[in-house]
Amino acid sequence: MSSVTDFLLNRASEPRLEAPAPDAPTLERAFACAARAPDHALLRPWRYLVIEGEGLEALGDLFADACRDTSDKKKLDKIRNKSLRAPMIIVGIASPKKHPKVPEVEQLLSAGAGMSFLGLALQDAGYGVMWRTGDMAYNQQVREGLGLEDRESVIGFLYTGTVSSSKPPVPRPEPADFVARWPL
Template sequence: MNAITRFLLDRSSEPRLEAPAPPKAVLDLAFKCAARAPDHALLRPWRYLVVEGIARAELGELFAATCPEGASDQEQEKARKSPLRAPMVIVGIATPRPHPKVPEIEQVMSAAAGMTLLSLALSDAGYGAMWRTGAVAYHPAVLKGLGLAEGESIVGFLYTGTVASAKPEVPRPACSDYVEDWAGPGLSNPWPI
């Protein structure tokens, strides 16, 4: 097994993050890796916002504004504090544009692939990352507050920083649980692994 495969098999989401956040040089390299995502027609259908310091509290205010009417103070405070769980939050934004050969969904998937590569590059540099979405990623108040244009969408919030503590190993499914051979219409057979 080569080092890349071992790295991928060891990858995990890291929910316990603390300062320091990745420095600019590490971020720049990670964003260069993100730009290597599959990108049909080289549309570059993505952009990123880096949220640090006091801006995380402002992001928390946007999150709190998404709480439904009648939400408890505790629910609002939980939403408000959410971006403070890491020293940096990177917002991944899909920026699809009309193209005769590249449907919008392919462009959104390209942006999501970029987030994956960004996460892997940060992990390789020794930082932890946790990709989060939830209702806040789709709420109009958050989209407007972050300055998204019409047609843009959030593919995720990548929380990143230094791993504060190890977490238990997460059990992984066997390939046979989610992979099967396809032999033609109506002839699909489970993959014998």
């Protein structure tokens, strides 16, 4: 198999990330890769927000504000600090367009593929990434705070930076466990 296949077989999410984050030329190249995601009718049903520096603290405050229904200060601090797990967070946003031949689900899949390509490109450039979702990705107050329009949704927070320590390998399923031939 090719080097691309070897790379994919060794891909891993990395939760322990530190500075430095990708520089501007690396990000531009990675976003160019994201734009290569399958995109029926060339609708470009995705966009991204890059958050770093003081923006990470503002994101943490947004997360905590969205959870004000709890009076547990320790829990609020934990939620606020989620944004500080990496020196950069890239928010992937699905931005579907109305189209007579391209259903919204295809556009959501395109956005997800773009996010995946983005993560792979950053890993190929030597950075670690961790794609996270969780309650904050689906929280209306967070969506509004990030400036999303009604039709848009957060597809993930791509935590990005330099790997500080690799995690142990995760067991992967064998293809026979999830692949079948049809007709049976």
